[in-house]
Amino acid sequence: MKTKTLVKLATQSIQKNKMRAALTMLGIIIGVAAVLVMVGVGYGARSRIRQQINSLGTNMIVITPGATQQGGVSQGAQAFPNLSLADVEKIRGESQLVTAISPVIVSRTVVIGGSGNWRTQINGVDVDYQTIRDWPTSSGDFFSEDDVRANRRVAVLGNTVAQNLFPGEDPVGAEIQIRSAIFSVVGVLAPKGQTASGSDSDDVVLMPHTTASQTLSGRSFLPQILASTANENDIPAAQEEIATLLREAHGADDFTVRNQSDLASAAESSTRVMTLLLAAIASISLLVGGIGIMNIMLVSVTERTREIGIRMAIGARGSDVLTQFLVESVVMGVLGGLIGLAVGFTGAKILGHFTGWETVISPLMMLVAVGFSGAVGVFFGYYPARKAAALNPIQALRYE
Amino acid sequence: MSVIRTEKLVKTYVTGTTEVHALRGVDLNVEPGEFVAIMGTSGSGKSTLMNLLGCLDTATSGSYEIDGVSVEGLDRNQLADLRNQKIGFVFQGFNLLPRTSALENVELPMLYDRRGRKRDTRALAAAALERVGLGDRLEHQPSELSGGQQQRVAIARALVTEPALILADEPTGNLDTHTSIEVMALFQELNEQGITVILVTHEPDIAAYAKRIVEVRDGRIRRDGPVRNRRAASADLLVAEEEVA
Numbered sequence: 133m134k135t136k137t138l139v140k141l142a143t144q145s146i147q148k149n150k151m152r153a154a155l156t157m158l159g160i161i162i163g164v165a166a167v168l169v170m171v172g173v174g175y176g177a178r179s180r181i182r183q184q185i186n187s188l189g190t191n192m193i194v195i196t197p198g199a200t201q202q203g204g205v206s207q208g209a210q211a212f213p214n215l216s217l218a219d220v221e222k223i224r225g226e227s228q229l230v231t232a233i234s235p236v237i238v239s240r241t242v243v244i245g246g247s248g249n250w251r252t253q254i255n256g257v258d259v260d261y262q263t264i265r266d267w268p269t270s271s272g273d274f275f276s277e278d279d280v281r282a283n284r285r286v287a288v289l290g291n292t293v294a295q296n297l298f299p300g301e302d303p304v305g306a307e308i309q310i311r312s313a314i315f316s317v318v319g320v321l322a323p324k325g326q327t328a329s330g331s332d333s334d335d336v337v338l339m340p341h342t343t344a345s346q347t348l349s350g351r352s353f354l355p356q357i358l359a360s361t362a363n364e365n366d367i368p369a370a371q372e373e374i375a376t377l378l379r380e381a382h383g384a385d386d387f388t389v390r391n392q393s394d395l396a397s398a399a400e401s402s403t404r405v406m407t408l409l410l411a412a413i414a415s416i417s418l419l420v421g422g423i424g425i426m427n428i429m430l431v432s433v434t435e436r437t438r439e440i441g442i443r444m445a446i447g448a449r450g451s452d453v454l455t456q457f458l459v460e461s462v463v464m465g466v467l468g469g470l471i472g473l474a475v476g477f478t479g480a481k482i483l484g485h486f487t488g489w490e491t492v493i494s495p496l497m498m499l500v501a502v503g504f505s506g507a508v509g510v511f512f513g514y515y516p517a518r519k520a521a522a523l524n525p526i527q528a529l530r531y532e
Numbered sequence: 533m534s535v536i537r538t539e540k541l542v543k544t545y546v547t548g549t550t551e552v553h554a555l556r557g558v559d560l561n562v563e564p565g566e567f568v569a570i571m572g573t574s575g576s577g578k579s580t581l582m583n584l585l586g587c588l589d590t591a592t593s594g595s596y597e598i599d600g601v602s603v604e605g606l607d608r609n610q611l612a613d614l615r616n617q618k619i620g621f622v623f624q625g626f627n628l629l630p631r632t633s634a635l636e637n638v639e640l641p642m643l644y645d646r647r648g649r650k651r652d653t654r655a656l657a658a659a660a661l662e663r664v665g666l667g668d669r670l671e672h673q674p675s676e677l678s679g680g681q682q683q684r685v686a687i688a689r690a691l692v693t694e695p696a697l698i699l700a701d702e703p704t705g706n707l708d709t710h711t712s713i714e715v716m717a718l719f720q721e722l723n724e725q726g727i728t729v730i731l732v733t734h735e736p737d738i739a740a741y742a743k744r745i746v747e748v749r750d751g752r753i754r755r756d757g758p759v760r761n762r763r764a765a766s767a768d769l770l771v772a773e774e775e776v777a
Contacts, residue, residue, distance in 0.1 A: 137643055148631055442627045445588065446689065447616020447644040449609045526588050529627065 142460040146467075149432075156428045157468035159421025160508065164472025164501050165479055166414035172480035172491040174407025179492055181399045184325070191364050192264055193230075193371055195219075195357040195378070196388050214386050215354040217341075220258075223359065223377055229370035232260035233359040237344045243337055244309040245297030252293050253336045254310065256344020257358075264360040272304035272319030279318075280340040285347070287315040291323040291334040308337075313347045315339065367391050421468065422508040429461050429516035440520050441528025450521035457517035458510065465509025469502040476501070533600050535697050535728045536562040536585060541594035543580050543751075554580040556751035557594065562697070562730065567723040569731045569742035569759075577751040579701075582732045586619055586699050587611045599696035616644050620690025624702035626682040628674040628689075634661060635670045638689045645693070660688040664718060680711035687718060697728040704738055710772060716741040717765035741765050 146153040197215045220235050227233075237256035242249050255261075262274045275286045287308060294303050303317045324333045361370045371389045378387050433440070440453055477493055484491035543555040554577045562568055572578035583589040584596060587603060590611070596603045599618050606614065615621075620641075628637045638657035658670055664684040674682050683703060690698050700719070704712035720741055723729050731742055739745050740763045747755040 438627070439629055442629060443640070443644070444612065445615060445621050445627070446641040447612050449612040449644070451609070452644060526583055529623070
């Protein structure tokens, strides 16, 4: 029989039992919709994480102390105070690829400003920090090299800090107090949003690292050095170069050099696992839906035994009967898949709307979802269809 | 060439340890244009014979040729193709597909034809229905037709493939006397046009419309001969109408 005729036959037979077909398809609909929503949310989370990591800065290399293998034992990061300003100067002076480098001295303390106080993170950095993080100011300017050299007490406020200490006004030119020292605000950074770990990257005050080590930490080692290259492709080579220089200076591998994509892939792989897990749970409902199809097809074969007998008597081969029932279950599967696609798409959009996550459902995923539900139809329709095809025409004709 | 030629046809059913000898050696020859009634009581083996002649089942031993094709050793698919091309079935219970129009029911056997001929199956189905006098009932579903009309649709379905023979199994069993005669009139008319008809029945009245009677008893042919007082269904219909009037 022609494919067109077969599909027509299948749709006719589904139409003759609308309610039953609808309930059977419901299993597939729920399964496909659940898988789509889960995967959509998972993809959304991944793309969000990627965005956030990219927002940290382009072409960024992060150098931290420690975290080396020593005699097979991995030492925790920052276990050793072994990064110093001398390292920064060495890289700045000798590296061919690194175009910007900045130490980062971190401390948390209370900042007192125009309308109260605010506990925040203070980062002592170099001028290059702005280039590395790709972070423009929304008002005023970043501090200058001169400020760094002269240990000036100047500060650049993150957007959150500025809004909390100086609500509704421009803090540039105003004074803030950190510990016992007075700083003048020279600039406000443009908002950057959340970091990958969910904290607020705008909740920060930047100041020259020279000033920071003098007034805040008093320590000479650096918890972190950031660097960047002119071109993203130079990053692996630059990492290698930095590692060589530091090894030369320290005589040991007592540091870690990572880049943004390392971070990104680590975060992404964890969300990928999560997405897979969610999809796996959701696909169980697809499986249940498939069993529903099998159940109904078995009932249908029994009910239509006489019809099968008639068809065989007038010349239908077993394969004709098999194809007829198989097409019927595939049509149900694909139809359920299409409806499930619509439901899942809408569901993901609604979920995305309420959570603020960008849910992503790619055309490929749609194709896979519908294709998979068709495959479920084939898989679970095969047994009943084979049963129908194996009927003896004489007995099938006599069946009441 | 005979339409049907069987030699020592034997069918034995084995259930567990008991053997049932349904056919014990049947020799039957049917030439083109014949109208044969196969008669017998239940248990005589006539149903088994009809299943074998209809290629619905295969014999335990013996040979069977239909329209020059030997059925021996054919598999399920080849038997299905033979049924499709050589035989038109008419059943007691009509056996039409429910919720399917008369036209689509008649079209059905052509859809299973694997010879890949390009034909207008719709038009052929309509013509077959026209031939049995149902040209105005093409889109009716079986439930909207009377028993006689349903049997006509079934006859149209049997005719449409231009088979070597029409095999009718108790075609009047579910019909009242008058409708039965109408259906037999149709069979006689088709036979006049050269179509070979084999009729399986247990009613002597119905068998009297055939040209030849084959009586089966205990799995053997007991009697085989021409119908002595052959009846013309169209004449009987006229008589019946006069009686009503």
